[in-house]
Amino acid sequence: MSGSNLVSIPIDDVELEGELAVPEGASGLVVFAHGSGSSRKSPRNNYVADVLRDRGLGTLLFDLLTEAEDRDRENRFDIPLLTDRLVAVTTWLRDRPQTAALRYGYFGSSTGAASALRAAARDATDVDAIVSRGGRVDLAEAAFADVTAPTLLIVGGDDTQVLRLNREAADALACEAEIHVVEGAGHLFEGPGELEEVAEVAADWFEDELA
Structure with a gap:
């Protein structure tokens, strides 16, 4: 990742590894919450982060779990733990001179979207x-009434179960909520142009909301 700094973020009794990049003049910073079994090195999230930085937004990709913690499969689905981690990392960013004054956004993938919504409710x-x-926004249902940040739900048109859950969430969220369906895409957006569409739509949303 060009122009990024490796950071080690102390949370409780662990250190979480991350990559922080803040373009000059950035008004906003997008914090990524990866899905289960993934990490800050997720190629899809890194692609989206590149597009966001090209639009002048800062990005932080970080590991929600240490390597040792990730070996325990149960930790990957411990949404309360992952939410606490995301909240603590956001607090850490707000205490840094480089990032204290920025507006913040969350980009959550799969189970990471649940921790992003739960963290945003705090x-x-x-x-x-x-x-x-x-x-997997259904895993954050208890927090829907407390989320105030405008929320964009991007779902593959062929990811039928997740699409249904996202439509239900869009109706239930108290905040402004929109769905963008990438036609023909599955859960991983692996087809031609699908991830590019995800990145451009996400960048438009963050540009509008974090300007």
Whole structure:
């Protein structure tokens, strides 16, 4: 990742590894919450992050779990733990001179979208925009009433079960919520042009909300 700094983020009794990049003049910073079994090295999230930085937005990709924690499969689906991690990382960013004054957004993938919505529902995070990619947003249902940040749910048209869950979430969320369906795409957006569409739509959303 060009222009990024490797950072080590102390949370409780662990250190979470991340890559932080803030273009000059950035008004916003997008924090990525990866899905189960993934990491800050997710090629899809890194592609989206590249597009966001080209639009002048900062990005932080970080590991929600340490390598040792990730070996325990149960941790990958411990949404309360992952939410606490995301909240703590957001607080850490707000305490850094380089990132304290920026507006914040969350980009959550799969199970990471659940932790993003739950974290956004907490007063401590004060985020201004959320984008979910193929999100298991149903895992954050208890927090729907407390999410105030405008939320974009991007789902593949052929990812039928997740699409149904996202449509239900869009109706139930108290905040402004929109769905963008990538026609013909499955859960991983692997077809030609599908990930590009995800990245452009997400970048438009964050540009509008974090300007």
